[in-house]
Amino acid sequence: MSDIERLLELLSNAHGISGREGSVQDLIRQEIAPYVDEIRIDNLGNLVATRKGERPSVMIAAHVDEIGLMTKYVDEKGFLRFVTIGGWFDQTLLNQRVIVHADSGPVYGVIGSKPPHVMKDDDKKKPVEIKDMFVDAGCADEEEAKALGIKAGTPITIDRALAKLAGDRVTGKALDNRAGVVMMIEALKRTRSKSTIYAVGTVQEEVGLKGARTSAFDLRPDVALATDVTIPGDHPGIEKKDSALEMGKGPVITIADASGRGIITTEKVVSWLAETAGEFEIPVQMDVSGGGTTDATAIQLTREGIHTGVISVATRYIHSPVEVLSIKDVDACAELIARALETAPRYFKTEE
Template sequence: MRTESLEFLKQLVNTPSPVGHETRGLRVWLEYVRPFAEETFWDAYGNCVAVLNKGGSPRLMLAAHADEIALVVNYIDEHGFVYVRRMGGVDAAITRAQRVVIHTRNGPVKGVVGNVPPHLTKQEGEPKPPKIHELFIDIGASSRREAERLVRIGDPVTLADEFELLRGDLAIARAFDNRIGTFAVAETLRLLRESNARLEAEVCAVANVQEEVGLLGARQIAYSLKPDVAVVVDVTHATDYPTINKAQHGDVRLGKGPTLTHGGCNHPEVVARLEEVARKVRIPLQHEAMSNTSGTDTDAIFWTRGGIPSALVSLPNRYMHSPVEVIHLKDLEAIPRLLAAFAKSLKKGETFKVKLG
C-alpha cells in the first residue's frame, strides 16, 4: 500500500470515533480528503461530504459510516467504579479485562474493565457470559466524588487497542468496522483526482455517522444529498477460520478480494455494472447473498426518496466487533480502484432501472 495511504489508514483507525461522538475521526477524514475535492461540507449531525466534478450527472454517492462501537458511562458507585451501557454491538464477554479510554470534555481518562479471578468465584456448571450492566471500569478512583471529578455520565468509552501489521499484508486493529469504508471512499476521490479522469458524474464521498445504532446518519445524508445512485462500503464477516459454518454464513476469505452482495436492497443493474468494471480492471470479487437485510447503511439509503439504486461492496474482516479485527490490505486497496472504475463508467445523465421489457 502507498505509504501516505497507509499512514492515513493508521491515523483514521487509531483516532477514537465512538458512535454519536465521531468528530475527531471526521476531522482526520476531512483533512485528508480536502486536497482531492472541489468542495467539502457537513450537516447538523456531522455527516461529511467531499465533492468532485460538482454539477455533473448522475450524482454518485460513495458512502461509509465513520462511527465505531463503544460504551458510555451510565453510573458511578460509591467506591468510584464506573458502570456502562453499550452503544452498538459490543460483546460484554470479550470486554472484560480490557484497557479502555473514557473520552471526557477535559481529555482522555484511562481505565481497565475489571475481571474477577477464577480463584475468587464459585460457579456451578459452565460459566455464564456477563451482562453489559455487570461490567465495571476501574479508573483508580477511591470514591464517587473523586471519580466524578474525572468523568461524568454520558462520556463515551473505547478500547485502547490500535493498528498493527500482523504479518505481510494482514493488519489488526479495533474499529476497522468501518474506518476501512471511510478510507476507501476518500482514496477513491484521490485516485480520480490524480488520474485527471474525465468524469460525467458528480462524485460525492460521504463519511456518515451513527450507523451502529440504527443507520441514522445515512438516512439523514441520503435524504438531503438526493443521489441518483449509491455505493456503500462496509465490512463483512470473513469465514475462513475455525468453527464458522460456511453452509450458514457463506465462504468469504481474506486475500481473495472485496465482496459484492446480491439481493434485497442491492439494485441488480448497479451490481451488474460493478461486476462489469471489476472484470475490466481485473479486480477479483467474492460474492454474498443476503436475506431480509444487509445490516448496513444500504438498507437505509436504498428506500430513501422513493428509492435510490444502491449496492454494497464489503471488505472481508475476521473477528468483527472485537479489539482484534483482521483484514488483508490488498483486499482494501482493491475497493477504491473498483469504485473509481465505476465512477468513470457512468454516462451523462445515466439512470439505473430494473429491466422489465
C-alpha cells in the first residue's frame, strides 16, 4: 500500500461532520507534524500548520469536514429524528447504516424504511423525504437513548470504509474532501519551496465556507490554493455538457465555478498553475462549471482580496457514501501543488 493510499484510508474512514471535526484534526496533526514548524487550532477549529520561510506566503486550504447528520430529538420509542448537515440527495440516505457518536461512544444504527411487502402502490411511487426518515439505534425507548448519551446535537455519520476497486481506483465516504487533505500533506512532504507555507485544515466548508473565511483573514497570505474534489462527466447519467472532466486524466485547475457566483480565477493565477504543470509535464484539465464552489471563493474575497486558485481531483458520486477516485490523480495533484509552491515567487513578487 502506498503512503497516499494509507493516508486516504485513514482519513476517509475517520468521522467528523461540519462543526465536529476534532477527531479528524487530531489525525491530521499527527501526519503533518514532521513537515512543519508549528501547529495550532484556532478559535473556529481550523488546524493551522506553519512552515516558516520567505515571502510570498502561500496558504493551502483543505476542508476536513464531511456531510452528515445531527440528532434533532429522540422520540418516546427511542427512534432518532435528525437534520442534515451539508448537501444530501434524500434517497442516498435511505437504508444506510450509520454511526451515532454518543457521549458513551459510537453506537451503530440504521436509517430504516417500510418493507416493500406492506407498501401501497402510491408508496412505491413516492420518494421518502428526509423529514420523514429516522435512525433506529436499537434503543427500546427515549430513556435508553439518554442513558447512552444520545441527545439533541449528537452527530451521526455514515458507516462506510474505504475499499479498493479495479486498477488504481478506490471508493469510500468523505473523499470530499479528505482527498484534498491528503494532497496537502503529500505536497508538503515533496516540496522544496522556500516560501512560508500555511497548511490549513479548514472546518465547516460544507455549510458555508466558514473556516476558510476566518483563517484567511487571520493569516493574510500573499497567495492561496484550495484543494478539493470536483465532478467528472464520465459515467452513465451525466454527460460531457454537464462536465467535460474525466477521472484518471490528471489534476483539475478551476477557471470558474458556480457560473461565476463562486470563484472566477484571475488570469495570473491560472497562468501560474497551468505553466507550472507544463514545465513539470503534469497533464491537467481545466474546469468551468455551473454549480458548486470551494473554500477558494471565501479566501479570494478576504480583506482586500487574495490571489487564489483551486486544484481538484475528479471524483465520481460526490456527496454520497460511495465516492470514487483515482489514486494516480491524487498523486498528480500533490505533485502539482508541490511544484506550484516552488514557482510561486516568480508570479507573486512581494516587497519584504
